[in-house]
Amino acid sequence: MPNNYIHFDWAMKRLLRDKANYVVLEGFLSTLLKEDIRINKFLESEGNQNDSVDKFNRVDMLAEDTNGELLIIEIQNNRELDYFHRMLYGVSKAITDYIGLGDAYSNVRKVYSINIVYFDLGQGKDYVYHGKTFFRGLHVPEDVLQLSVRQKELFVGKEAGDIFPEYYALKVNEFDQIARTPLDEWVRFLKTGEIKNTDTAKGLPEARECLRIDRLNEKEKQSYYRDMEAIRYQKSVITTGWIEGKAEGRAEGREEGKIEGAKMKQFEIARKLKSAGVPINTIIQTTGLSEEEIGN
Structure with missing residues (x-):
């Protein structure tokens, strides 16, 4: 039933940090990144605000998976011309915050920046974009720099760029609401708040149960409705x-x-x-x- 589910941004602030609900966020990340993601814990982030008065413009989470990689998940409701710069800043800050003074460079964490935006970010025809670093030969463009045999033993990945941060931008409003893939089912939910009975994407069956509005107690419902109204007012x-x-x-x-x-x-x-x-x-x-x- 449409609109019977809690908006994902509010759920990230209030519900998905509960270990019992990790499976929902893990399902979304696994579907997006096309690999099995298991969240180990959530880390402190300057964006972790719990009230719409503090921050109802965006929501972010900083998680660590079982491989020690960092995942930044951010939702942006309103237009920001310098949003790409903020994506870069967020990744850079996470890297520097979570390497100890004097640690070897090899301890730099792999970072994934997942950005769910509800405005027209840049120009493009797609609704999901992936950014990754490549080292290509200037004289032989098809030649991509690979890790050495020893580096492959020490670090996960084949290409030199695999060590660097990766970015995902989901331009939710550009989705045409016809779900053709598991990722489409997730993007449709992010856009419409709807989870169909036929949706089987990883994490969505669990979201169908734990993100129902009628599961909130009265105090939580009032807080939820206030936050949604605050976002609606700000957009207006x-x-x-x-x-x-x-x-x-x-x-x-x-x-x-x-x-x-x-x-x-x-x-x-x-x-x-x-x-x-x-x-x-x-x-x-x-x-x-x-x-x-x-x-x-």
Whole structure:
């Protein structure tokens, strides 16, 4: 039943940190990353706020899997022009925060940055994007730098880029709501809050049970509805500001265009008068231009 399930962002703040519910988030991550993910624990992150007053614009979680890799999961509801930069900052901070002073570089953690965005991030036709580092030959572009045999023994991966962070961007609003794959079932849930009885993607059957609104107690329900209303209100304010700003900009642009056009006409008149040998003082009085402007 649509809209009977708790929004994923609220669930991440309140429910999915409970070890009993790890299976839901593990299912989502395993479906996205196409490998079996098991969460070991959640780590401290500056974004771990529990109240809409603190932060209802975004939600992030920093988890560690059983391989010691770090997973940043962030939800962004409203447009941010520098969001790509923040993705980079979040990964960089996680790397530096979780390596000990004096530790070997080999202790740098592999980081996955998973970003669920509800606005048009960049330009593109797809709704799920994957970013990864590649070292390609300048003279032989098809040549991708590989790890040495010894490095493969020490580190997981085949390519040198496998050590570096990977980024995922899910542009939820671009999804057409026709689920063709297990990942599509997850993206549809993220967009609509709907889990169909036929959905079998890893983690969704468990989400169907533990993320029902009717499972919340009265206090939790009130908190949930307040947070959802706060997000709705903020989106409304931002959208209104954007529309009004765009309309005002168009009006100002039209007015500036009229002024610029009138001035260009005066320049043309001044040029013709000057060519006809009319005195500068007369041209100034006629066009309203300064002597310097007429001289140009």
